[in-house]
Amino acid sequence: MTTNNSLIQSPEAIEKMRVAGKLASDVLVMLDEHVKVGVTTEALNQIAHDYIVNVQQAIPAPLNYHGFPKSICTSVNHVVCHGIPDENKVLKEGDIINIDVTVIKDGYYGDTSKMWIIGEGSIMAKRICDVAQKALYAGMSAVKDGAYLGDIGAAIQAVVEPERFSIVREFCGHGISNSFHHEPQVLHYGKKGTGMQLKTGMTFTIEPMINQGTWKTKILPDQWTAITKDRKLSAQWEHTMVVTDNGCEVFTTRPEEDLSFLTT
Template sequence: MNKNIPILTADEIQKMQTAGRLAADVLKMLDNHVKAGVSTGKLDDLAHDYIVNTQHAIPACLGYHGFPKSICTSINHVVCHGIPDHDRILKDGDIINIDVTVIKDGYYGDTSKMWVIGEGSIMAQRICDVAQKALYAGMSVVKDGAYLGDIGAAIQSVVEPERFSIVREFCGHGLGKEFHCEPQVLHYGKKGTGVQLKSGMAITIEPMINQGVWQTKVMQDGWTAITKDRKLSAQWEHTLIVTDNGCIVTTARDDEDLSFIIS
């Protein structure tokens, strides 16, 4: 096992669950505001105020390696790390991923979800749905003794039959008292390969899937990653803590059915 991967204590797991719940609550709070006519800058303002003044927590993205905002807002062909902007107004047909990371008592909760604005196209709805199914497939194999390759293989088994591609330049990661730590969680792979999971490890699974090619490029702002062919991209993310028989989903929301998860 990689000695650089933290194993959380029972007290640390409790703190991770608190941070994860707060991150999930930010997405729930934003739900009524994510609609046509709203700017991504306004969504960032709402999230920042809620995290700081209601949750008394810290928005992890703000200032992280110079990132200028408190959340990431990635629209249509933006794969990840989109920067909120008061001039970017959501319109009918857009799809948007909002990625939220909260720090509470020194521990992190990291999660994201997709929205389809108004009447999205059949393709827009399909890529969002497949991305969520891919996340759940990856989550379903997490338990003590499983391998990181099992997660990637499970995600591939959902995405590739649908003729979408899996982004390879970005991946999930370890989480705890650091925003990003070992292990790197690839969203493709072979069963039985890679790092073996152990109870107490915390990871994110966050598959990014593209309508066209998997290749991406980063814009001049140094953050915004887009699909190379400018076709649609979708992503969902949860933070998980490995247990003997399954996992704890610290960022679970009450609008989703996670009954397939054994904790």
């Protein structure tokens, strides 16, 4: 498969994505002190919404996107992705939660998510959150000009499958720029040297969702919330990046992360 040159972003677009990506990561940093036992996911949604709109002077991309009713996604325990914040969903000791934030600033998007463990957490909770983050980093390490989309998926599989976790098939990373989702689709499994060839200036997310049990998912009647079919735990981390000549530049990195292993 050849590269679609229309996916290569201009320097001006990339600069706007740096700004949007930083804002998105700042929301996760801001939320950190609020993610704790006793808080509702709706309260987290309201805190994030107010911060994005009033402090950042930006737009929460999920709100009203194809009818999604909230400004962030909050996916707890066996929820894989697209969990809808709810005033009746109270975080409790041992829960794990993914919060997914996408911010629009000056017409461009920044998309990122991270996991929290509420309180101490089980050994399994810690393992799945850790492996999911390592899987993201492995996928990011495979990105550079001339690499292939399949290289990303293969790198993620090489981390996840030896740990006896499974990789969700129904959802994947995606191109992002001045629209929320566009080509390429970034699968989190694959074969080296296959798929679209990456070129400097392409922008997309990598966001592996990994499950404790089966990779199969089920959509709840709200038509958004995806859960693991066996109701075992799921974890996900996400970054937005641009392909560079030697690696990638991550737009959504947070201060606590050490991404020095990446070639930028």
